[in-house]
Amino acid sequence: MEDVRHLFQMLSRQFGLLNEQCCDSCCGQEVSLVQSHILYEINRQHKPSMQEIAGALGIDITTFSRQVKTLVDKGLVRKTPHPSDNRINILALTPEGLRMENSINLTVNDQLNGVLSLMTAFERETLLRSIQLFNETMKKSGACCVPPK
Numbered sequence: 001m002e003d004v005r006h007l008f009q010m011l012s013r014q015f016g017l018l019n020e021q022c023c024d025s026c027c028g029q030e031v032s033l034v035q036s037h038i039l040y041e042i043n044r045q046h047k048p049s050m051q052e053i054a055g056a057l058g059i060d061i062t063t064f065s066r067q068v069k070t071l072v073d074k075g076l077v078r079k080t081p082h083p084s085d086n087r088i089n090i091l092a093l094t095p096e097g098l099r100m101e102n103s104i105n106l107t108v109n110d111q112l113n114g115v116l117s118l119m120t121a122f123e124r125e126t127l128l129r130s131i132q133l134f135n136e137t138m139k140k141s142g143a144c145c146v147p148p149k
Contacts, residue, residue, distance in 0.1 A: 029074065031100065034059070034067055039101040042077065042091045049082065050089045076100055 016033065031039070034057075041053045048056075054064035068091065071077040076097035082088035093101060116124050 029100065031074075031076075031104070032067075035071055036101075036104050038064075038067055038071060039076065039093065039097060039104065042093050043098065043101045047090050047092065050079070050091060053091060071097070 037057055038053060041056050042048060045052065045056070050064065050068060051061065054061050057064070059067070068077060068079060072079055075094055078092045078094050078097075079089045080092070082090055116127075119127065
């Protein structure tokens with residue numbers, strides 16, 4: 001039986017390095033790996049609250065708040081009080097934040113497509129279908145490593 005954890009550790013580490021290289025070089029402004037994930041999630045969700053993004057990323061709200069403050073200070077994220085509840089802050093990308101997130105997304109996809117190009121079409125399709133199936137199965141499993149919806 002293969003050491004499944006080892007396979008995922010290696011995959012996670014390799015992808016983290018790939019993603020980190022992008023964040024250091026593609027956007028003309030330094031953005032940490034965690035901050036790139038925050039930009040991605042804000043762009044993916046419609047008018048998310050700070051709590052929703054922190055939950056999706058599995059980051060405690062105190063740490064998350066510091067990261068958001070840095071992104072606000074860099075002019076990449078806008079934080080506004082919810083119209084009906086001032087205790088909730090809604091996050092949105094500024095035009096510069098959207099440009100950066102799009103640049104990171106394009107760079108990471110180019111890097112991943114470069115890696116995938118080393119595989120046959122069958123291998124690529126099999127891998128991508130398997131990743132999609134595994135992600136869907138993890139959502140259903142209720143396992144400890146799945147962030148809340």
